[in-house]
Amino acid sequence: MLxxxxxxxIVKGKLTNEEKIKKKSNFLRGTIAKDINNEITGGFSNYNYSLIRFHGMYQQDNRDIRLERLKQKLEPKYSMMLRCRLPGGIISTKQWLSIDDFANRNTLYGSIRLTNRQTFQFHGILKYKLKSIHKILNKLGLDSLATANDVNRNVLCTSNPMESNIHMEVYQITKRISEHLLPKTNAYSEIWLDKEKIGTTEVEPILGNTYLPRKFKTTIVIPPYNDVDIHANDMNFIAIIYKERLIGFNLLIGGGLSIVYDNYSTWPSIAKEVGFLKTNDILRVAEAVITIQRDWGNRTNRQNAKTKYTLERVGLNNFKKEIEYRSGIKFDPIYPxxxxxxxxRFGWLKGIDNKWNLTLFIEQGRLIDKLNSPIKRGVAExxxxHNGYFRLTANQNLIISSVQENNKLIIENIALKYGLLNFVTKQRKNSMACVSYPTCPLAMSEGERELSYFINRIEKILSKYGLENEYIIFRIxxxxxxxxxxxxxxxxxLGKSIDYYNMYIGGNRIGTRIPRIYLKNIYKKQIIFHIDDLINRWANxxxxxxxxGDFVIRVNIIKPVLNSPKDFW
Structure with missing residues (x-):
């Protein structure tokens, strides 16, 4: 629609290099196909390094051995991380067995990682094996298109196993949003699936010929559980249920958490309420929001290109009016x-369809077989x-979904046998870390590999002060x-350098408040010392x-972040 x-x-000025790359890419093709066949290097050129992200892959290398290889005058040990598009996080057990087999045979690490974007990703795929995984995904009815870079990424949906009927309705809407906002280019099928090029002029009616100014994230949540962290995302729909029927959605926009250290023009932001819309209007509204960000987002400065900055610059009221103009619908006031x-919620839960759902805790989302903990094999077993589905949660866990009564004990016994039902503390269940070293090129300090270090010590401190049944939402x-x-x-x-972090405190349990910086660039052992002091005060x-989080604000240890653009720094 025009x-x-x-x-x-519209922000005027010199376009960023990324914008120039997209413009010259011939609808995301670039010279990726040529790079795949280049056996001299295990990586992609700088130009294609960026473009493959639109196809769901990141080029990485093992940073643990980078210097060693440099001394040997070898290029970095390149491999690719591939992230599947899996709206709502639902995958059939048949599909799962195929991706499990691929991880065993074709990745350097042999693992599957469940992400907090409600999907899975492979780490350590060598370049020459990329086409094989794309073809496997395609045969399974899956793909990795638009799970990275400047597009609408994997759409999240509440995993709530209780409200089964409502969940299925919302899940179907989640899939429709994902499909509707996908790139329309044929580049993915031509490059990775060897489909013939269609000799027509391509257009991108929604995303535009240079796609979005920056990444864009969408969620749908069913209250009262904010299990997808809606305030971290650009566009969010809160399902409104009345008399056990889905009647529509509240729209919230402009959430986002990334910052640039000491750059006061960047800040984290919680999503802002816009209004209520009827269920049938959701695709028109979603398209309107994303095209506004396409047209008004900042293409001259990627650090200020996310929707939260567009919203701050143009104002919520102007953004809302433009959504109504482009969608042709008028918002009602926000529903309570x-x-x-x-x-x-872990363990067995029965849905309203009288089927059972088993939520398994997967530490750091990492499914890998270790000597005394073959959990990846257990999930495959x-x-x-289980002739049904798994649900991947936005907290890196796994739900065995819709289990019949006669299969319940069999599945439970398998889970016990392979260490998938071990006792897990509340603190461990409520902690999370990013992958970070050794594969993430942006990492400044450890994430996943240091999470247990912090959890173990926090648990001891909680026990020391009589709070062993309590927990703190803790993330690295x-x-x-x-x-x-x-x-x-x-x-x-937030990592600053190896073993050093900025420490933020004062968020809340339900994910509606941003924490404030408490200490800058502090060594990990000192962090534990300060956490001990804070928990001591909390206990007493x-x-x-x-x-x-509420306590440290009430007693004035830290002030709440009330207006993030002006108040966070």
Whole structure:
């Protein structure tokens, strides 16, 4: 659909290099196909290095051995990370067995990682094996298109196993949004699936011929569980249920957590309420929001290109009016809603369809077989006998979904045998880290590999002060990006350099408040010392059942972040 674009809100200036790459890419093709056949290097050229992200892959190398290879005058040990598009996080057990087999045979690490974007990713795929995984995904009805770079990424959906009927309706809407907002270019099928090029002029009616100014994230949540962290995302739909029927959605926009250290023009932001829309209007509204960000987003400065900055620059009221103009619908006032908790509910839960759902805790989302903990194999064994689905959660866990009564005990015994039902503390269940070293090129400090170090010590401190039944929402990011959603935690760490972090405190349990910086560039052992002091005070001065994040604000240890653009720094 053509719109009369309000040019007043278009940012003028010199385009970034990324914008130039997209413009010259011939609808995301570049020279990727040529690079695949280049056997001299295990990587892609700088130009294609960026373009393959649109196809769902990141080029990485093992940073643990980078210097060693440099001394030997060898190029870095390149491999690719591939992230599947899996709207709503639902995958059949048949599909799972195929991806499990691929991980065993064709990756350097033999693991599958469940992400907090409600999908899975492979690490360590060599370049010459990329086509094979894309063809396997295609045969399974899956793909990795648009799971990275400047597009609408994997769409999240509440994993709630209780409201089975409502969940299925919302899940179908999630899939429709994902499909509707996908790139329309044939580049993916031509390059990775060897499909013939269609000799027509391509257009991108929604994303535009240079796609979006920056990455874009969408969620749908069913209250009262904020299990997808809606405030970390650009566009969010809160399902409104009345008399056990889905009647529509509240729209919230402009969430995002990434910052640039000491750059006051960047900040984290929680999503802002826009209005209520009817269920049938959701695709028109989603398209309107994303085309506004396409047209008004900043293409001259990637650090200020996300929707949160567009919203701050043009104003919520102007953005709302433009959504109504482009979608042709008028918003009603926001319907009341309430969140009571984040995270997942573990163990067996019965849905309203009288089928059972088993939520398994997967530490750091990493499915890999170790000597005394073959959990990846255990999940595959469950997939072999469960003719149904798995649900991947936005908290890196796995739900065995819709289990018949006669299969319940069989599945439970397999889970016990392979270490998938071990006792897990509340603190461990409510902690998260990004991948970080050794594969993430942006990492400044450890994430996943240091999470247990911090959890073990926090648990000891909680026990020391009689709070062993309590927990703190705790998250680590290896840099200042938002991958582990650390800036929605009660205690969040952002990596500065090896073993050093910025420490933020004061978020809340339901994920609606951003924490404030407490200490800068602090060594990990000192962080534990300060956490000990804070928990000591919490134990002795808290109100009845007062959560840690609320406590540190009430007693003025830290001030709440009330207006993030002006107040965060």
């Amino acid at each position: 719109y009369k674009i309000n040019k007043k809100f 809603y309430k969140f009571i908790k984040r995270g997942d 469950i997939a072999k006998i 990011s290896g840099c200042s990006n938002g991958c582990a959603r650390s800036l929605l935690a009660e205690i969040g760490l 001065e808290r109100l009845y059942k007062e959560n840690f």
